[in-house]
Amino acid sequence: MKRLVVFLVLCTFVGKFSEVSLHAQDLTYYKQIVKELSSAKYQGRGYAKDGVNKAGKYLQKEFTKAGADEVTCQPFKLDINTYAGNVDFSVDGQKQTPGVDFVMREYSPGVHGTYKLYYVDTTNFDAEKMYSDLAKPENKDCFVVCDFWFSYTHNNDFKNLQIPGACTNAGMIQTWEPIIKFYKAYGERVVDKPIIWATSNFPKDAKTFTANIDNKFMKDFECFNVIAKVEGRKHDSCFVFTAHYDHLGNLGKKVYYAGANDNASGTAAIITLTSYYSKNRPEYDMYFVAFAGEEAGLRGSEWYVAHPNVPLEQIKFVFNLDMIGDNNPMQYVETNSDNGFALFEKINGEKHYFKGLNRGELAGNSDHYPFAEHKVPCILFENEEGDTFKYYHTVFDTYENAVFDTYEPIFKLVRDFVERY
Numbered sequence: 001m002k003r004l005v006v007f008l009v010l011c012t013f014v015g016k017f018s019e020v021s022l023h024a025q026d027l028t029y030y031k032q033i034v035k036e037l038s039s040a041k042y043q044g045r046g047y048a049k050d051g052v053n054k055a056g057k058y059l060q061k062e063f064t065k066a067g068a069d070e071v072t073c074q075p076f077k078l079d080i081n082t083y084a085g086n087v088d089f090s091v092d093g094q095k096q097t098p099g100v101d102f103v104m105r106e107y108s109p110g111v112h113g114t115y116k117l118y119y120v121d122t123t124n125f126d127a128e129k130m131y132s133d134l135a136k137p138e139n140k141d142c143f144v145v146c147d148f149w150f151s152y153t154h155n156n157d158f159k160n161l162q163i164p165g166a167c168t169n170a171g172m173i174q175t176w177e178p179i180i181k182f183y184k185a186y187g188e189r190v191v192d193k194p195i196i197w198a199t200s201n202f203p204k205d206a207k208t209f210t211a212n213i214d215n216k217f218m219k220d221f222e223c224f225n226v227i228a229k230v231e232g233r234k235h236d237s238c239f240v241f242t243a244h245y246d247h248l249g250n251l252g253k254k255v256y257y258a259g260a261n262d263n264a265s266g267t268a269a270i271i272t273l274t275s276y277y278s279k280n281r282p283e284y285d286m287y288f289v290a291f292a293g294e295e296a297g298l299r300g301s302e303w304y305v306a307h308p309n310v311p312l313e314q315i316k317f318v319f320n321l322d323m324i325g326d327n328n329p330m331q332y333v334e335t336n337s338d339n340g341f342a343l344f345e346k347i348n349g350e351k352h353y354f355k356g357l358n359r360g361e362l363a364g365n366s367d368h369y370p371f372a373e374h375k376v377p378c379i380l381f382e383n384e385e386g387d388t389f390k391y392y393h394t395v396f397d398t399y400e401n402a403v404f405d406t407y408e409p410i411f412k413l414v415r416d417f418v419e420r421y
């Protein structure tokens with residue numbers, strides 16, 4: 001009896017110890033990959049400096065090191081507007097900082113020259129008066145300054161400012177509460193008139209601005225998804241883990257968007273999962289897909305579901321990890337599978353990995369969505385409202401600002417799910 005107790009205590013101790021040490025080591029490994037992908041070497045994993053493809057090549061090596069049985073690349077092309085040249089912008093002689101004071105709307109052309117400013121009166125707004133003011137010769141070729149949400153909610157009154165020939169303004173400056181965010185989703189075209197996004201700290205009474213902002217439209221830019229495989233004992237079905245590794249690239253020659261949370265955090269997790277399954281042979285084949293082109297409008301995942309490496313019907317479940325470098329104890333998820341969600345809730349209820357799972361409406365804002373459209377059971381994990389989320393799509397989404405609390409509970413949650421699904 002005594003010996004049995006000692007034996008049990010020993011087992012528990014050894015079990016706990018090996019679990020702890022395994023995960024301590026995993027977190028170091030995990031953080032090292034997040035740090036690498038967020039470094040200056042990859043310039044925000046964008047296009048003009050080819051950072052996305054450099055990151056893709058790094059991932060190929062990293063998947064191989066992690067013990068994948070097979071690593072392949074899936075090339076595809078996209079059109080994208082970029083700003084990796086000059087982005088000089090000063091207002092009444094005061095220099096503005098790219099990424100902090102202003103960004104460019106993703107489909108904006110460049111801006112070169114000195115322009116007058118016309119401020120929209122949003123408290124006593126009168127569209128007719130605005131257009132008659134703008135028709136005056138002294139306002140020809142000005143930039144119209146307006147709060148973004150105001151012009152968005154009054155879209156009908158503002159759309160002529162964007163249509164060539166409909167109004168003589170040269171462009172727009174839209175203001176937005178700081179921290180200012182940069183997007184790429186609609187960057188596969190360039191509109192006629194420039195749009196600069198500035199923070200709401202933009203001067204309220206400036207007369208002119210001077211800009212030397214270059215854009216470069218890259219047609220048929222070639223990038224690739226990276227697909228790693230760990231063979232299971234059965235090959236008729238599989239699980240797929242996905243994360244996008246591209247991000248927003250550059251805003252000028254010096255500024256790049258590191259994208260530590262978005263989405264070096266998810267990409268690093270699918271590599272440590274590859275390592276885990278290569279050491280703990282799974283029942284079914286496991287695929288780990290690092291997508292490019294997500295920020296440009298889910299281009300990599302759309303390409304993948306149109307050209308899957310396994311028939312989509314054979315996929316038991318897709319786990320999409322996007323922005324998990326955070327610390328909200330409530331985990332946000334989107335899923336098209338009620339069964340799957342019930343099992344996740346059951347596991348989480350037993351193991352208390354998170355305080356709870358917060359299920360939102362399925363939306364086309366990450367790479368699980370093209371799978372959902374093809375009726376493949378899938379889930380998105382995206383940690384929202386934690387300490388890192390405020391840096392989403394800003395220059396402050398850096399390795400130093402990332403938090404790593406969410407990694408381990410997600411890792412364990414998906415691992416347990418795979419064992420029980």
Ligand SMILES: [Zn+2]
Binds near residue numbers: 262295393
């Ligand atoms: Zn993003």
